[in-house]
Amino acid sequence: MMEIETVRRLIAGGLEQSEVQVQGDGRHFEAVIISPVFEGKSLVQRHQMVYALVKKEMESDLLHALSMKTFTPEQWAAQGN
Amino acid sequence: MVNERIKLLIDGSSVVLFMKGDRLFPQCGFSGKAIQILEACGAEFDTVNTLLDEEIRQGIKEFSSWPTIPQLYVNGEFVGGSDIMMDLYESGELHQILS
Numbered sequence: 001m002m003e004i005e006t007v008r009r010l011i012a013g014g015l016e017q018s019e020v021q022v023q024g025d026g027r028h029f030e031a032v033i034i035s036p037v038f039e040g041k042s043l044v045q046r047h048q049m050v051y052a053l054v055k056k057e058m059e060s061d062l063l064h065a066l067s068m069k070t071f072t073p074e075q076w077a078a079q080g081n
Numbered sequence: 082m083v084n085e086r087i088k089l090l091i092d093g094s095s096v097v098l099f100m101k102g103d104r105l106f107p108q109c110g111f112s113g114k115a116i117q118i119l120e121a122c123g124a125e126f127d128t129v130n131t132l133l134d135e136e137i138r139q140g141i142k143e144f145s146s147w148p149t150i151p152q153l154y155v156n157g158e159f160v161g162g163s164d165i166m167m168d169l170y171e172s173g174e175l176h177q178i179l180s
Contacts, residue, residue, distance in 0.1 A: 043165045044147075051148050058148045065111065065149065067164050 001026040002063055007054070014053035027064040034076045046070040083140035090137075091154045096126035096179060099141050100151040103130050111163040115151040118166045124179045155179060 004022050007029050012020040018035035031050070038046045047068055057063035071079070090097060098115055102108030107116050119126050131138035131150050142148055145159050153160040155178055160166065169175035 043168060044159065044161050047161070047165065048146060055148070069164070069168075 002029075002057065004029070007031070007057075007063065007066075010053050010057070011050055015049070028067075029063065029065065030067040030069075032069045032071070034071045034073055036073055038070050038072045043070070083136045084144060087137065087140055087144050090129055091157050094127040094154075095156055096124055097129060097154050098126055098151055099129045099131055099137070099154070101130070101132050104128050108132060109150075111149070112151045115153065115163045115166055118163070118170050118175070119153075119179075122170065122176055122179050 002024075004024050007024065008020050008022040008031075011022070011031060011033060012018050015033065015035045016037055018033060018037070020034075021032040023030045033050060037049070041049070047070065050066070050068055050070070051058065054063055054066065058066070090099075096119070098112075098119065100107060100109075100112035100115060102112055104116055107113035116128075129137065129141075131141065138150070141150065141152060145152055147159070147162065149162055151163055153162070153166055160169070160178060166175060169178065
């Protein structure tokens with residue numbers, strides 16, 4: 001079991017200038033992540049960057065699933081946010 | 082060696098989904114979603130049931146540097162998991178990748 005805030009902090013702490021929104025039930029989480037470090041990175045690269053931040057938790061199955069939507073600040077703004 | 086087995090699977094099929102369960106009976110929601118997306122694209126594809134093979138189940142995660150299953154490979158290249166597939170499907174890119 002993991003706390004939403006713990007997941008949020010793990011991700012936000014590892015990505016510069018990021019905004020991270022997390023929802024979840026303790027094992028399955030969904031995150032919206034906005035950060036300029038995603039600029040120029042493919043979807044696979046972006047997700048790998050985030051997965052690297054929760055590697056231990058995923059390997060021990062504390063974190064069972066993490067769905068992600070990743071944006072650069074420009075992409076987020078273009079969505080009308 | 083498991084990497085050789087994985088390479089054979091990836092090279093032996095233009096579209097192959099490593100998943101939990103199979104096309105008729107996906108065993109997890111994310112694998113089920115991946116199947117739905119591929120079927121919505123009208124794609125021909127093969128599947129590998131990682132629940133039946135622990136070596137492949139662990140091996141594919143290291144092979145792809147990707148910690149979760151499902152995993153889609155098209156023409157030998159890793160495309161992503163169900164999140165990325167949905168993203169690409171919605172943008173129309175998946176249809177291009179699969180054609």
